[in-house]
Amino acid sequence: MRRAPTAILISGRGSNMASLIEAARDPGFPARIVLVLSNRPDAAGLSVARAAGIPAAVLDHGPYRGDRAAHEAAIDEALRGAGAAFVCLAGYMRRLTPLLVGRWAGRMLNIHPSLLPAFPGLHTHARALAAGVKLHGCTVHLVTETVDAGPILAQAAVPVLPGDTEETLAARVLACEHILYPAALANVAGGTGAAALQPPAAALFNPLPLRPATT
Numbered sequence: 001m002r003r004a005p006t007a008i009l010i011s012g013r014g015s016n017m018a019s020l021i022e023a024a025r026d027p028g029f030p031a032r033i034v035l036v037l038s039n040r041p042d043a044a045g046l047s048v049a050r051a052a053g054i055p056a057a058v059l060d061h062g063p064y065r066g067d068r069a070a071h072e073a074a075i076d077e078a079l080r081g082a083g084a085a086f087v088c089l090a091g092y093m094r095r096l097t098p099l100l101v102g103r104w105a106g107r108m109l110n111i112h113p114s115l116l117p118a119f120p121g122l123h124t125h126a127r128a129l130a131a132g133v134k135l136h137g138c139t140v141h142l143v144t145e146t147v148d149a150g151p152i153l154a155q156a157a158v159p160v161l162p163g164d165t166e167e168t169l170a171a172r173v174l175a176c177e178h179i180l181y182p183a184a185l186a187n188v189a190g191g192t193g194a195a196a197l198q199p200p201a202a203a204l205f206n207p208l209p210l211r212p213a214t215t
């Protein structure tokens with residue numbers, strides 16, 4: 001089986017990155033991780049990747065201040081140099097320009113901690129609590145020029161429980177992210193590259209039991 005070479009972009013702790021690396025250790029998984037790239041030299045995920053035997057590099061955006069195009073050109077070169085067919089954004093905290101997004105159209109995925117189109121952007125768990133929603137979750141989508149607005153590939157929902165704090169809700173969602181992202185990547189990478197442009201089967205599942213209603 002040809003396994004699609006896949007790169008991961010991170011900026012921080014890299015727990016989603018770790019879940020993708022772990023899933024891809026299975027030789028039956030349709031993608032293999034060829035590179036982890038961080039825009040921050042202090043990203044904790046870098047050492048996690050290296051410990052797993054994955055090449056991990058830093059392309060610090062700092063020296064490119066004022067020239068996003070040059071930074072993205074360097075990222076693109078690294079991705080191509082690694083032979084990547086797909087790119088997974090996993091907590092990558094830089095807004096991308098049409099340059100990089102256009103070059104990887106249909107082949108760049110992101111995971112976002114909400115049920116898009118609800119709560120794009122930051123602080124999704126606090127906003128979900130403030131809005132009083134009863135279901136929250138995460139979304140894997142294709143990256144387009146508009147942040148958190150690309151075609152949805154897969155979603156997982158969790159209940160918002162009485163007494164939830166931002167931290168408890170975030171932890172419940174994160175556990176789902178770690179299941180959903182590998183599943184979505186497998187779905188996309190298991191087809192042809194072009195299949196990513198079609199809406200693949202979305203997964204809506206809830207791995208956690210709903211608390212029975214109390215009277």
Ligand code: GRF
Pocket residue numbers: 012013014015016017090091092111112113138174177
């Ligand atoms: C995750 O919540 C992800 O959905 C969002 O950024 C966070 C990254 O966490 N895009 P981690 O670095 O994968 O642990």
